[in-house]
Amino acid sequence: MKLNYEFFYDWTKANLNIHLNGYKEKQLQRRIASxxxxxxxxxxxEYTGKIQKDPAVKQEFLDYITINVTDFFRNQDIFEEFEKQLVTYLSPQFPNLKIWSAACSTGAEAYSMAMILDKHGIRSSEKILATDIDETILKRAKAGAYKTHEMKNVSDADRSRYFQEENGTFYLTPAIKNRVQFKKHDLIADRFSSDFHAIVCRNVTIYFKNEVKEELYQKFSDSLIPGGLFFTGATEAIYNPEAYGFKKLSPFIYEKI
Structure with missing residues (x-):
């Protein structure tokens, strides 16, 4: 039976405010069918009816489509390079950093940056902005509670300093939670804020069509101040950074020219 994806795309846009037309078609349709x-x-x-009636079905769809996978300090060697750039390059130039964690999922990446700022005594002009399209996952991110398997990249020192463990769950300290502000945001449909010193958007654009990906790179560039940094995922190297006003500092870190 041939599935009516055009109907489904229109329905999700109208009822869930999710714009699926920007995703890679074959990959997306396989995920939807599954x-x-x-x-x-x-x-x-029939599936739209189930999404409307059953919150669990709706959440499973959102989790499956929006790829809610992240870790603290994900890809540690790459994240350490980003930390180095924050400490030695950005912070000396700009006394108060403005940072955005786009498509933040459970918040681990935004909280990772909050810990970095705290450890190095780096000030921020406002809270780190952490955004995602999934309101349910944002509620979990705001709670700042993580299971043991989610803590694999967190050092013993950071666990002791920034978390309190209770019955196998690690709770972030209020000092770190209060450095992050969570907000719903659709990368494809919503307006971007501006004047950021650093934007982190990792392992997200790989799911979008090339034309959407190119548009996002330009919008991220436009949202950065000159000298600001854009940090991508381990599979998302930008092969023509100059086209978006970027200069390559390392395979996954780019400076706004």
Whole structure:
């Protein structure tokens, strides 16, 4: 049976405010068909009914489509390079940093940056902005509670300094939680803020069509001040950074010219 993806794209845009047309088509449709089958639906029309009636089905769809996967200090060697750039390059130039963690998922990446700022005594002009399209995952991020398997890249010193453990769950200290502000934001549909010194958007653009990806790179560039840094994921090297006003500092870190 041929699935009516055009109907489903229109429905998700109208009812969930999610713009699926920007995603890579074959990859996206495989994911939709799989999660639809998991829900016990045969057609996409039937599946939309299940999403409307069952919050668990809706959340499974959001998790599956928006790829809620992240870690503290994800890809440690790459993250250490970004930390070095924050400490030795950005901080000496700008006394108060403004930072955005885009598509933040459970908040681990935004909180990782908050810990870096705290450890090095770096000031920020306002709270780190952390955004995601999934309101449920944002609620979890705001809670700042993580299981043991999510703490694999956090050093013993950082665990002791920034977390309190209770029954196998690690709770972030208020001092770190209060350095991050969470907000719903759709990278494709919503307006971007400006004047950031650093933007982190990792392992997200790989799911978008090339034309959407190019538009996002330009919008991220426009949102940075000259000298600001854009930090991408380990599979997201930009092969023509000059086209977006970037200069390559390392394979996954770019400076706004």
């Amino acid at each position: 999660v639809m089958k998991n829900a016990g639906a045969v057609t996409l029309e």
